[in-house]
Amino acid sequence: MSNITNQSLSEILKSIKSKKISSLELTQAYIKNIENAKKLNSFVTTTFDQALENAKKFDNKPNNEQLLSGVPLAVKDLFCTENVKTTAGSNILNNFIPSYESTVTKNLWKNGAFLLGKLNCDEFAMGSSNETSFFGNVINPVGDHLVPGGSSGGSSSALAADLTPATIGTDTGGSIRQPASFTGTVGLKPTYGLCSRWGIVAFASSLDQAGPMTKTVNDCSIMLEAMSGFDEKDSTSINKKKETYSKNLKDNIKGLKIGIPKEYRVDNMPKEIDELWEKGKKILKDLGAQLIDISLPHTKYALPTYYIVAPAEASSNLARYDGVRYGYRSQKGKDLIEMYENTRSEGFGDEVKRRILIGTYVLSSGYYDAYYLKAQKVRQLIKKDFDDSFTKVDAILTPSTPSSAFKIGEKTNDPVSMYLNDIFTVPVNLAGLPALSLPAGLDKKGYPLGLQLIGKALDEQKILNIGYAFEKNCGYKNEIKKWWS
Amino acid sequence: MSKEKFDYFINGEKGKYEVVIGLEVHAQVLSNSKLFSGSSTKFGADPNKQVSLIDSAFPGMLPVINEECVKQAVRTGLGLNAKINNYSVFDRKNYFYADLPQGYQISQYKNPIVGEGKVLLDMPYGSKEIGIERLHLEQDAGKSIHDMDPSSTYVDLNRSGIALMEIVSKPDLRSPDEVNVYIKKLRSIMRYLGTCDGNMQEGSLRADVNVSVRLAGDKKFGTRCEIKNVNSIKFMQMAIEYEANRQVELLEEGKQIDQETRLFDTKKNETRSMRSKEDAHDYRYFPDPDLLPLKLEQKLIEDLKKSLPELPDNKKERFIQEYGLNSYEANVLVSEKEISDYYEEVAKLSDKKLAATWMMGDLFAMLNNKGLNISNSPISAKNFAELVQSIKSGEISGRIAKEVFEIMVESGDNPKKIIESKGMKQQSDPKKLEKMINEILSKNKDKVDQYKAGKEKLFGFFVGQVMKLSGGKANPQLTNEILKKLLKG
Incomplete structure (x- = not known):
């Protein structure tokens, strides 16, 4: 079973449930992989002892009725984990050990999984390349000079490098879908409110949503089923009956209407992206779906709107990191104000500071109406664009990103070009919709490219079904060579 | 009753100045748990013993509205004859302070839960209506303790997150006396409703006081100063008195009044500048994305309305009609719910008018002397009624009644027994x-x-x-x- 870690989560689950492999053997295999992959820097914290204990416990008393029976999982370090350091990729939380478990991770453990470690991410999930982490940048297994995307870059890197059978990330403006696209993996941002935000270090509350990152669409449906659900501790959580996404997964998409929004054909988009999109359309058409041209006229305002709303909320959400009750506290300063200033200057990195500044500015009196209020209005228009379109189509197909993975350091000094990487993913967050990024092909350098399927609110099952059918007919193959070990 | 004339003015060379006062009262909501967390709200616990992860703003913690606090705010709004808003929004008020763990206070800014209402004051010069601008729900902050250590400040978060109602009056008050009556009336209404215990010593009721002055007859308001966080009626009155005179002096000298926030120094009996308008915080209010807008069903409001107890104004009318009291007596006897309950129990068993006279006379004097209130009176309502009846029937004289009363206070005994055993019965043969x-x-x-x-x-x-x-x-x-x-x- 030397290559068990190459397999998908659902295959691994079959092996566990049929006792072809024990949870302990599986866990040991991942630990070995992780130890050989330190170069990728995808882990901030490992919990091997705890994982081995849990694996043994499972093997002694296996419960095979669960969705994630006996499976070790590494998760993004934005999820608070009880008694395990949770950093959010920031110096300001580098000593923070929560006494509580986030609802989403608790749901995973309730379904039989256990923690393998905490995955690197952009600081407070602010970034598109995992270069803003206090714990250093993460490397994309696709190539030693490439970023894994962000902010869930540790998650995409670890998943693509077989360091975890599946993982979870958070997506505020594309933080699951863009890294999935850069690493040839599947990433889903669920409908806002489907997964509880309780216990997830907040970036922008009205946009943040946790979601699965997996090797296959089937895996994605299993993970989503395990992690989602109503939580009375989150006031924005949606109270609805739990769905069995994996059981209901179907590959018949005949007659479904797929919208193709003209506004997603942006200027200077690489030809390869366009070709990928064409390829996607053809696959869906061949499967019996109907392609329909649609218009989402306010798409061009999505990125500026996002970069007002998200920093505004972040500037307030991050005010609690003041050194008073937990986390990093500067020893310098003679009074409260200086303590704040030094703690936050030393504790936060540049990108976080940039966004706190932007957010503070757009909420300031005299600017509020021109920026924040206007952005909220535009956000409604963007949402309405989608609502209108979904009266005509079942799902929308777009590229996930305007390019493949870029080089480490390539965009570090050009925040706007970095922000532009989220151009196709951000509108979905503003509208609170579910969207799935699927590996769809390679560019001529051999780097993965993804396509995005956007669904109606709470219509995860449909985009998973389309993705499932697409996956079977796309013929995408991951060509990652394990150069790091 | 003869009506006196309103005469609170400050005389200056330039004329008679009128004092204009508006209050922002912060009333702690009576509820078992905090506004957005399950922590207890009980007063007097050891520091930081009633603090949840939400109150101390740990990463990833989210607020969930406490429905009871919402109902209490609606009840209070109804008690203030105010408009209840079916749609209201919680906003974040952003500022840094050591006892504000989130770095923002969750409050209501543009869309409060309660809109305009009114409160009636009984003044010696007649009845006066004070407008209520709004009532909104917000979180209390914690407490910074600066005097425990020479070099550090300690923080107690027990209060952090407790629900407050901020009740904003219109600038309708014109004297320290009116402020006194207004606060007592508000407190009385909230105590009747059971929405705030009104305990000022424990900080359950405090106010920011806005004061301005203008020459009597002027239509335009003067520039106002806000005196922050005054926690007793006496201090409010002293602060207003000082502040109004300070402002008049400035105007008399031809100087301008700066709009600013001031603090009242209770030891020196003066207000001091805290920060000017220019230094005012920019709170960067915006809707809290962790909370959905609060939507109230009309039915909930109607149900709460139906379940409201009788409030002081209605009870006063009823006391006048039902018990034949005059307006003054009725006013005193409804001022606190416990007093009115006591009176009604006595009145049921004895002469209504005589009961009122004796309650407002000897009983109140005794309670006052002993520093007691009606709910821990040594004389039960039933015994008090018997005493009143003994006087009414001529069994004892008023003079003897006073003796019996004294013995009742000391022994808690029944008056019949006292009269009997001491042979105090009146000789009427x-x-x-x-x-x-x-x-x-x-x-x-x-x-x-x-x-x-x-x-x-x-x-x-x-x-x-x-x-x-x-x-x-x-x-x-x-x-x-x-x-x-x-x-x-």
């Missing part, structure tokens, strides 16, 4: 009285002669003798009648 009076008259023949000769003030002497002989128990009315009759003869 005309035959026995006549015999006694005849005895006195025959002993004092000279005085009888003098009386008959026209020295009528000797009548008092004879009454005194009767009382002396009867040990004070002779029925005074009857004594008078018989004396008059016998002296004539």
